[in-house]
Amino acid sequence: MELKKEENYLTKKQAGGLAKFIFTWEFILLLIFFGIQVINTSLSPNYLSQGSLSTALMNFLDKSFMIFPMAMILLLGEIDISVGSTVALSAVSLGMTFEATGSMPLAIVVCLLVATSCGVINGILINLFPELPTMIITLSTLTFYRGIAYILLENQSISGFPLWYQQLGWGSIGPVPLMLIIFLLVAGIFTCILYKSSFGREIYAMGNNRKASYFSGIKTKKNLLLVYSVMGLMAGVTALFLSSRMSSVRADVATGYELEVIAMCVLGGISTSGGKGKMLGPIIAAFIIGFLRYGLGIINLRAQTITMILGVLLIVSVLITRVDLTRVKEKMIGRGETK
Amino acid sequence: MEINKERMSNQVLLNKLKDQLPNTRELGLVVFILIATVFIQSQNAKFLTLENLMDLVKNTSILVILAVGMMLVLLTGGIDLSVGAVVALSGMSAAVFVRDFPKIPMIMSVFIGLLVGAVSGVLLGFFVSKGRILPIIASLGMMNVYRGVTYMVGDNAWVSAFQMTDSFKKLATGSILGINHLIWIAAIVVAVFYYFLNFTRAGRRIYAIGSNAEAAPVTGIDKDKTLLLVYGLNGLLAGLAGVLWVSKFASAQGDTATGYEMNVIAACVLGGVSVSGGVGKISGLLTGALLFGILNNGLPLLNVSTFWEDAIQGLVILIAIVLNVLMKRNADRKVLQGRKL
Numbered sequence: 001m002e003l004k005k006e007e008n009y010l011t012k013k014q015a016g017g018l019a020k021f022i023f024t025w026e027f028i029l030l031l032i033f034f035g036i037q038v039i040n041t042s043l044s045p046n047y048l049s050q051g052s053l054s055t056a057l058m059n060f061l062d063k064s065f066m067i068f069p070m071a072m073i074l075l076l077g078e079i080d081i082s083v084g085s086t087v088a089l090s091a092v093s094l095g096m097t098f099e100a101t102g103s104m105p106l107a108i109v110v111c112l113l114v115a116t117s118c119g120v121i122n123g124i125l126i127n128l129f130p131e132l133p134t135m136i137i138t139l140s141t142l143t144f145y146r147g148i149a150y151i152l153l154e155n156q157s158i159s160g161f162p163l164w165y166q167q168l169g170w171g172s173i174g175p176v177p178l179m180l181i182i183f184l185l186v187a188g189i190f191t192c193i194l195y196k197s198s199f200g201r202e203i204y205a206m207g208n209n210r211k212a213s214y215f216s217g218i219k220t221k222k223n224l225l226l227v228y229s230v231m232g233l234m235a236g237v238t239a240l241f242l243s244s245r246m247s248s249v250r251a252d253v254a255t256g257y258e259l260e261v262i263a264m265c266v267l268g269g270i271s272t273s274g275g276k277g278k279m280l281g282p283i284i285a286a287f288i289i290g291f292l293r294y295g296l297g298i299i300n301l302r303a304q305t306i307t308m309i310l311g312v313l314l315i316v317s318v319l320i321t322r323v324d325l326t327r328v329k330e331k332m333i334g335r336g337e338t339k
Numbered sequence: 340m341e342i343n344k345e346r347m348s349n350q351v352l353l354n355k356l357k358d359q360l361p362n363t364r365e366l367g368l369v370v371f372i373l374i375a376t377v378f379i380q381s382q383n384a385k386f387l388t389l390e391n392l393m394d395l396v397k398n399t400s401i402l403v404i405l406a407v408g409m410m411l412v413l414l415t416g417g418i419d420l421s422v423g424a425v426v427a428l429s430g431m432s433a434a435v436f437v438r439d440f441p442k443i444p445m446i447m448s449v450f451i452g453l454l455v456g457a458v459s460g461v462l463l464g465f466f467v468s469k470g471r472i473l474p475i476i477a478s479l480g481m482m483n484v485y486r487g488v489t490y491m492v493g494d495n496a497w498v499s500a501f502q503m504t505d506s507f508k509k510l511a512t513g514s515i516l517g518i519n520h521l522i523w524i525a526a527i528v529v530a531v532f533y534y535f536l537n538f539t540r541a542g543r544r545i546y547a548i549g550s551n552a553e554a555a556p557v558t559g560i561d562k563d564k565t566l567l568l569v570y571g572l573n574g575l576l577a578g579l580a581g582v583l584w585v586s587k588f589a590s591a592q593g594d595t596a597t598g599y600e601m602n603v604i605a606a607c608v609l610g611g612v613s614v615s616g617g618v619g620k621i622s623g624l625l626t627g628a629l630l631f632g633i634l635n636n637g638l639p640l641l642n643v644s645t646f647w648e649d650a651i652q653g654l655v656i657l658i659a660i661v662l663n664v665l666m667k668r669n670a671d672r673k674v675l676q677g678r679k680l
Contacts, residue, residue, distance in 0.1 A: 141653065266476050304486060311480040311481065315466060
């Protein structure tokens with residue numbers, strides 16, 4: 001009897017969880033995602049083949065690695081617009097190390113090190129000068145990192161990476177692209193960190209009220225530095241996949257990536273004022289933007305028109321959440337009046 | 340007694356002098372500019388000639404016009420990443436108009452550019468005020484939209500110099516009293532907005548909203564209206580800058596001024612405009628833009644490779660804002676010490 005009651009309660013709870021999920025932004029995103037898949041399939045009969053699906057995936061997954069730390073930074077109420085330049089600088093350092101030594105593993109290590117130190121520099125500057133908005137600090141490092149990339153490589157390009165390195169971007173295990181597997185792995189790790197570790201909860205706390213979390217014993221400066229270093233590291237990972245996919249390196253790669261990554265996070269329901277949002281949202285949003293872009297490419301739209309549609313999508317998606325909020329608010333005010 | 344009085348009056352005089360000095364932020368920047376000027380002049384004597392200085396100011400004037408608009412937005416605590424795209428869009432519209440209707444007086448194309456700019460600004464303002472979207476997100480989205488519309492208006496092609504009328508090209512290259520039109524226009528814009536910000540109600544309301552977004556509406560300020568006005572004016576100025584840009588370079592392209600919004604924001608921030616709102620003056624903005632102009636003009640004179648320019652620019656921005664912060668901390672500490680005594 002007791003047991004049955006408990007079971008009943010559990011199913012009810014689960015059903016409640018499902019009902020709750022239906023009204024979340026993540027569910028709407030999932031619907032949009034499947035809608036796009038249906039439209040894409042009807043547009044081209046070849047769309048659902050393994051080849052075209054993995055091409056679509058490879059086109060956007062490399063920059064999607066940056067959504068995880070970017071989501072954390074936005075959760076903190078900060079921003080980092082220097083990531084595109086960090087990708088370029090670390091990709092250039094990868095190419096130059098490879099050219100100088102001929103050793104790819106060493107080049108990969110250097111690439112990740114350079115990217116992480118870019119992030120660390122950002123973090124140190126932000127901690128040293130809390131008066132300055134992170135937007136401004138990363139704006140100056142955006143110009144600076146890109147500038148160093150130009151100094152190093154000027155307008156040259158480096159290519160001729162070994163075959164096994166190109167497998168990183170193009171290879172697949174069975175029918176599944178290697179990049180997707182690594183992406184899902186990284187996604188799992190970051191979701192665990194954000195939800196299951198004290199560090200993740202501290203990020204939410206800091207995003208809601210920095211001062212209060214400082215006084216409750218959270219090492220705010222250390223966390224900030226850590227998040228920005230991870231941002232740098234993931235920018236380095238993006239640089240690895242990008243250079244592997246394009247099998248060449250230039251100083252002007254990844255221009256405007258920062259805005260795309262921020263757009264993915266915002267579409268995924270992360271509030272730029274901090275403290276609000278889930279990790280699942282940006283992940284779905286990355287897939288939405290990627291597949292939408294691919295589908296619009298199928299019907300031969302110009303690249304500029306595609307970015308335009310993405311801009312509209314971004315604004316509309318934020319507007320939808322706003323409308324909902326106001327409605328809820330009005331209801332609550334109305335209730336107050338009748339009482 | 341006499342000596343004491345004298346000392347007192349000396350103290351008063353000193354305080355008065357101190358008040359008259361520009362505040363520490365601007366002073367730091369002025370010192371920075373002086374050092375840069377002396378350095379560049381010592382390397383290349385061509386720098387401090389009248390001709391070169393005119394060139395410097397002329398090339399900075401479009402930046403100044405855009406920075407004035409951006410300052411209005413920053414004062415309210417917002418930000419506008421779409422100005423580069425608005426410059427491209429309005430410039431392209433004006434150029435297409437000139438190409439298709441060369442018979443209609445040139446001034447109409449200027450109006451078209453201004454109108455396009457103002458409409459795009461108001462649209463963004465609508466999203467920010469009524470839609471309550473964060474300015475950085477709204478302008479990020481609109482940046483993509485305006486850039487896409489630019490390619491549509493231009494039908495994916497350039498409008499080149501030979502398709503424009505001479506009178507249109509004269510707009511930015513002609514001169515009155517030996518001074519380039521661009522400088523005149525920038526000076527008028529600066530004067531008008533100096534008056535607007537300091538001596539009109541609407542101007543003071545902008546500061547009020549930026550200083551305290553919650554208290555301002557309570558005192559009877561219509562926040563939405565003011566925001567619409569600010570973004571509209573910013574769009575109008577971006578439209579003006581777009582027309583001048585196309586006229587100056589005699590070509591309208593889809594990718595005109597890509598990423599230029601970062602330069603504009605940097606010029607504002609260098610000039611002491613706070614990104615969190617409420618703080619900023621036209622005089623500071625002028626010094627910030629001047630530093631940018633000196634860098635752009637001086638680096639080629641120093642025979643610096645173009646590949647080095649980005650890095651040097653980024654480093655100078657970083658050093659300048661860090662110096663500003665350090666000087667401000669110093670000033671604050673002194674104020675605190677003064678209170679203790």
